[in-house]
Amino acid sequence: MRLHRMTVTAFGPFAGTQRVDFDALSQGGLFLLHGATGAGKTSVLDAVCYALYGGVPGSRQSRGRAWLRSDHAPPGTATEVVLELTVAGRRLELTRRPEQPRPKRRGSGTTVEKAVTLLREWDPAGDQWQARSRSHQEIGEEIGTLLGMSREQFCQVVLLPQGDFARFLRAGAEERAALLGRLFDTGRFAALERRLAELRGSAQSAVRAGDEHLLALAHRMREAVHEQQDTGPEDALPAFPECAPGEVGLPEAVLAWAAQAREYAAQRLAVGAEAVGFAGQRHESAQRVRLERARRAEHRRACAQLVARTEELRRAEPERERARQRLGLARAAEQIAPAHALRERAAADHRAALHREAVARGELPAELAECSAAQLAERRQRTGERLGELHGARRAEERGVQIGRELDRLDAEVRGSEASLADAESWLVRWPALREDAQRRLDAAYGAATAAEQLAARQEQVGARLEAARLRDGLGREVEAARERALSAREEAVGAQERWLDRRDRRLRGIAAELAAQLASGEPCTVCGSRDHPLPARPTEGQVDSAQEEAALAESRRAEQRREQRERELTEVRRRQERAAADAADGHAGALAAEFSAVAEELGAARRTAGTAPMVREELGRAEGEYERRLAAGRELGGRIASLTAEREALLAERDGLRREVDRLRDGEETVAATARRLEALAERLGEAAEAAREAAGTAQRGKEADAALADAAWKAGFDSPRSAFVAALDAAGQRGLQRALDSWQAEEQALAEAFADPEMRAAAEDPYSDPEAELAEAEQALAAARSALRAAETAHALARSRCLALARLGSQATAGARKSAPGRERADLVVGLAGLAAGTSVDNSRRMRLESYVLAARLEQVAAAASDRLRRMSDGRFELVHSDERVGRGARSGLGLHVVDSWSGRERDTGTLSGGETFFASLALALGLADVVAQEAGGTRLDTLFIDEGFGSLDEQTLDEVLDVLDTLRERDRSVGIVSHVPDLRMRIPAQLEVLKRRDGSRLRHRGTADG
Structure with a gap:
């Protein structure tokens, strides 16, 4: 990885745009980054890290994205970092803008602008930058893949913080394990330990x-x-x-x-x-x-029971005789039963008639209770005649009630008509406002229809630009693919042509052998004409004939045709892209999509408003019809109310006349009907009382006749009086009971005789001395x-x-x-065995080292070996770092020891015993060695640009020379090293410098000792 150029705007302490030319600074191999305290030296390194990973190193990342923006920057200047670098043979340009506030384009106030990340790649063939991605995630994944390390690893191995490595030298095993674990990503081994522990627990539990x-x-x-x-x-x-x-x-x-x-x-x-x-x-x-014994005991008990029962029957003989006599008297008394029943019915009828007569007379008025049957019948006739007189009065009273109901109906109709009339008049008062509102909405719908036509045309224009912008963006990918295909076809055509030229050259070099193959003995040579061929040329290995040359020529021509076809395709796609770009009028697809959505929303609203026009017209028509209907209904209701009022007055006059006639015949009752009901009830009670009196007299005569017939029947049956016959009488159940008792005695006597005839029973009776x-x-x-x-x-x-x-x-x-x-x-x-081995608790693990510690120990051993080469040069061969895997007591982590070997004393001692200057170049050597190992671990990514932050002030002049010599070795390997330091002596030793100037309105950057300086 090599850095070329970087531009920072409104970032950290830098208010405006500042540029860093790393190519110019790196010409001498070493360059110095210096400036006053707080000027922003570290911010330059932060900008490099932010451009690559979208974050800054260490604890500064936790301060949030707002910290990235400069407090000195004007509101309209956007915070931005642009970094140009070469990694894995590709020259890339990264642009990052964090989420930040900006002034609103319309109105006052600010709005939050989303974060932006752009990635471009230099195309040597097209001599231009090609856009690659705008996705934060895609760019982050691609940069991580190309560099092969995370942000933490990058900050540790490229931005070398000397203070961290000095602490690393003096740290304990756990702190070293934490740092090495982050750098070498050994979390999978710790996870494996945990997983084995979990498996051990679950297996043991199972x-x-x-x-x-x-x-x-x-x-x-x-x-x-x-x-x-x-x-x-x-x-x-x-x-x-x-x-x-x-x-x-x-x-x-x-x-x-x-x-x-x-x-x-x-x-x-x-x-x-x-x-x-x-x-x-x-x-x-x-x-x-x-x-057997139960059967014998049962026979003895049965025999005793038979003897006892025989004795009981003998003693009951007088009782049986009395029962036979009683049964004979009861059967004789049955002859007077019909006469007795007739006499009982007559007595019951007389008692019922007397009761009905008493009840009927009790319901009559007191003055009528002692009247005879004839007097009651006469009073019943006079009451009927009075009821006839009341019949006409009842019809008049019923008519009065009917008139009352008709008056109630008329009153209800009048009230309903008056309410309807009031409602119609109220609606007619509101009619002008309703008509005005409907007309206003109709005008608005017509206006929206006109606006909808205009918005539809605008939407069509924006939609065409949006489609063109999307086509332009899509064709950008097609252009890139077509360019790749064209480049591939070009390379294939060049390769095919080179193969044809190679075959042609090889054929020309072996043409003599080809001509010699055509020679025949005695035939002249086509070249010299001689008929003698003493030493014809022989084909060599890899000889090419004309067919192979022609095949290569044909393949070259086909490759050239494919190249021309790919070039035409690329030209056509570029032409389409240019047309799409012209149609899009340089519009951004996102902005055009937003504008298209806004226009579509306005168009939808306008069309919805315009769509209400038929409904509003229909509503206005219905309202006008309602106006006419209510106006006519008002006139009709006025006439109906007048008619109902006249009808009501006529009914009132009729009702007054009927009331005078009814009052004359009510006889003190509330209504004529009540008077009639009272007389009807009295007539009914009089009739019932007269009938009950006549019936009581008749039942008394029938009772006397029944008594005489009963006395005659008792004398004929042999009884001196009916009473003695009643005493001897038994009902059917009693007679059946006496007969059953007599039959039972007779049957039991016969059964006892049969039982005594059984031989076993006789044997039991004849053996009275045994005890069964x-x-x-x-x-x-x-x-x-x-x-x-x-x-x-x-x-x-x-x-x-x-x-x-x-x-x-x-x-x-x-x-x-x-x-x-x-x-x-x-x-x-x-x-359990594997978990103990990985955890360092197994007896098979002689070092008692955990799996993660074992891996980290191997990495630390590599780091120590890589650091010792530089440390020996820095210390003039005195010191070197070695890894120690000695066991540590009291539960500490083993295998992560780091010692320094002092060749002057020949002793190995702990790194914590080094002095300040010795600690610096030991930590610098460790940092450089760690950078090499981590880079190798990350896939062999070459780190051509390194930064070393502070620590040079603790060195004397000689040691400083030795350290700079070691850093020069990095330059010899075509690397550039940036030193961040305040040491004045370094400004004299390192000509290429990047100075950070601290000013009130924001820091500035200045190059020294370069072409830009």
Whole structure:
């Protein structure tokens, strides 16, 4: 990388535009950058870094972009840095403008202008600059790729800050690791360490989880085995494995113990099966004995019950006789039942009639309650005649009510008509304003239509320019591609022509052999005419004949045709680009797009406004129609209100006449209808009372007749009175109950006789001295004991079988778990070993160095070797730097030691023991060595321009000469070194200088000892 020129405007302390010609400064190899404190020496280096990376070095970057702009710059001057450099064989020009405020183009105040980044490349063939990109991201990626280093690395290896390297010499291992890690990007190794640690943790967790699962299964198996412990000898139980999760050999121990537990459970299952068989036999025998004795006891109990029941039947014989007599009297009393029922119905009818008569008379007025049936009927007739007189009055009253409803309707219509009339009059008052507003909007729509036509024409013009600008920009890329194709075709044509000329030259050099091949013995030579050919020329290696020459000529002509075609294509694309540029009228695509969007927005607004014209015209037409309608409606409503008022007055007069007629017949009631309803209710109650009185007299006569018929029926049935017949009577249910009791006694006597005829029953009755109940109790006790023993044996056997199944299932799970965890355990062993080796904790890592430290140690060893070459020259062969990988105690990082070897004393000591001057040239040597190593690490990018910042004031004259000699070696390698220093002696030793002048209105730059100076 070599810097050529740089221009800074309104940047840092520089108010105006300042230029730096690095080519002129670098002619002597060394140049000096000096100036007063605070003048802006560091700002020159900041500008270089900002142009390349869009940021400044170190902590100054954290102060924000606003710091980049000069406080002395006028508001209209934009902050800008332009840097021209050569990197990777390409000459580039970088232009950067940060985000900054600028005055508004219209009105007062400021607006924020976005950051701008431009990249151009010099085209030697076209002898002009070619634009490459305007994207911040693309330019940043391309510059990073070409330089091969980040902004931090660039600031460390190109802008060499001596103070940082002096601290590096005296720093501890951790600080050195931080700096080297940033420069050599060893973060991937630290990430690898962390990843291995994470994998180790996850692998160990997985192993522990698998072991915990196996131990949980083992504990469940132990619980199953211990539940059987009381059924077998205690010494037969296997010893439970005592292992911790993650312990070596745990799966094997658990599986071995599970196999022993299953064998023990199988033995207990066999013992339980034998016990179940023995207990079953005992239970069957006890059941047979119990059944036999239960049958004998049942016969003895049945015999005793039969004897007792026979005695009970004998004692109940008088009761059976009384039941037979009672049943005979009840059947005789059934003969008077119809007469009794007739008499009961007559009594019930008489009671109901008396109740109805009392209720009907209770509803009558007090003066009518004691009247006879005939008197009540007469009063009922007179009430009916009065109701006839009220019929006409009720029609008059109903007409009055109808007239009231019609009056309410007329009042509502009058109010509605008056409201409609008021609404129409109110609208007619607003009509002039409505018409004026609609006319105004219609005029605005017509004006917008005219403006829309003008804006459409303007949009078409701007759109054409925008399309031309976009075509121009797109054709720029096509021009570049066509230029590349033309250049390639040109190179191919030149190459093809060179190959043809080469073949032609080789054929001419071997033409003698070609002519000799045409000679024939005795035939004259076409060149000399001789018929003798003593020594004809022979073809040499790589001989070219005419066919090969013609083929090369044809290929050259085709290549030339392709070149001419590519040239024509390039000319055509350039012509199209020029036409597009002329059509675009030098307009920027972005600005034209913004203008096109603004015009389109205005055009859309104008068209929307113009589009309202039909709607406004229609609205105005509807409003005019509404005006005519409301005017006519107002006139019609006035006439209707007058008509309704006249009709209302006529109805009021009719209603007054009807009211006088109705008031005469109301008889104190509120309405005639109420009077009629009262008389109707009275007539109805009078009729009901007269009817109830007649019915009560009739039911009394029918009761007397029923009493006589009942007495006659009782005498005929053999009873002295109806009362004695009633006492003997039974209902059907009672008679059925007596008959069932008699039938039951007879059936029970027959059943007892049949039971006594059974031989077993007779045998039980003939053996009164045995005790079947005691024998049965003894048999039941023996059966209960056998059943309990069988149930216990079956329970133990079922438990043993379930435990065997559980152990088999758990054992299968344990085997599957051990098999599943085996690969994870192997992987965990491998990952743990790798993580320990990378972390420096493994016994295999003899240096106890972490992986990142190991890589950084190798880089530091390269840096120390590269720095020692320069340090020996600076110190006149006295000092050299060496890397130390000695182990450091107390947990510090090992492998990043840096020592200095003093050849005068022959001892190796720490770099912290160097004096101030020694520290300077040691740090300078370290910086230069680090620059070489980092550049090599970054892809071998050659750094042709370096800057060294401060530190020369601590050197004596002799040491300063030695340091400058070392820097001269850089010049010998075609490098240029810029020294940033205040040391006055350097101004005498280095003729090429860039001076920074501090002034009140902003700093200035001045070249000395160059063509510009």
